[in-house]
Amino acid sequence: MHRRHFILSAAALGAAQPLWAAATVKAGPKAALIVVDVQNCFVDGGTLPVKGGAEVVPVINKLAGGFENIVITQDWHTPGHASFASSHPGKKPFETTQLSYGTQVLWPDHCVQGSEDASLLKDLKLPKAQVIVRKGFHQHVDSYSAFQEADRKTGTGLGGYLKERGIKTVFVTGLATDFCVAWTAIDARKAGFETYVIEDATRAIDLNGSLAKAWKDMQAKGVKRIQSQDMAAA
Numbered sequence: 001m002h003r004r005h006f007i008l009s010a011a012a013l014g015a016a017q018p019l020w021a022a023a024t025v026k027a028g029p030k031a032a033l034i035v036v037d038v039q040n041c042f043v044d045g046g047t048l049p050v051k052g053g054a055e056v057v058p059v060i061n062k063l064a065g066g067f068e069n070i071v072i073t074q075d076w077h078t079p080g081h082a083s084f085a086s087s088h089p090g091k092k093p094f095e096t097t098q099l100s101y102g103t104q105v106l107w108p109d110h111c112v113q114g115s116e117d118a119s120l121l122k123d124l125k126l127p128k129a130q131v132i133v134r135k136g137f138h139q140h141v142d143s144y145s146a147f148q149e150a151d152r153k154t155g156t157g158l159g160g161y162l163k164e165r166g167i168k169t170v171f172v173t174g175l176a177t178d179f180c181v182a183w184t185a186i187d188a189r190k191a192g193f194e195t196y197v198i199e200d201a202t203r204a205i206d207l208n209g210s211l212a213k214a215w216k217d218m219q220a221k222g223v224k225r226i227q228s229q230d231m232a233a234a
Helices: 003-008 053-064 158-164 177-190 210-220
Strands: 031-036 070-075 096-099 102-105 129-135 169-175 194-203 224-226
Touching: 031 053, 031 177, 053 169, 053 194, 070 158, 070 177, 169 177, 177 194, 177 210, 210 224
Parallel strands: 031 070, 031 169, 070 129, 169 194, 194 224
Antiparallel strands: 096 102
16 A cells, blocks of 8 residues: 555545444553654644644553553654655655655655654653654655555564564554554554554544545454543553
8 A cells, every 4th residue: 555545545435434442442461552653743843743743642641551561653764765855856745756665755854863853752651661663764665654664565573572572452542643553553453463543642634535544444454443531441
């Protein structure tokens, strides 16, 4: 699934219907909370802001108390990354180009390694987080999913890590719902995990209907859509 096709086909496919959990959901010891890309670059004042992005922080902080296993992901691009429009003379952000693995949307320079823009939001309180998965650090390959890079060949190792820890269920939160969160959730299902996306702990870009398309794709793969209030108290 290439990101360009994901964007362009969204409007034609209509709104997705929610797949709600039937009852209150409890995390349990074999569950993990995945916090996707809650970084300065994706909130107001950042280089690629998602509207309302910082609003996920208090929701995620509250959820984190109910989990013994927490994974953080971090977009971590090299300077001059192949996904940056500035790396392609004559191209502008949100246009596309062809890379070795297919069509690539070009983005403003964002989340460059070691920059304040790439840092996690300072108000995140995740003391139980034991691992940070950095993605997008290969110069010529973009990466949206926490499990597999955009070439759909290069794994991050997260699936193996979670299975080694005995994790059976993952709850995905963060930014943005219709891109990195959705790709992560779909790949989690592909890897065999029961998967929930906690909707009010995410925010979306919603480019040309991409949010409705994302929910439709996630539902088709068996991802469950819930709210933080559906989670049992820790």
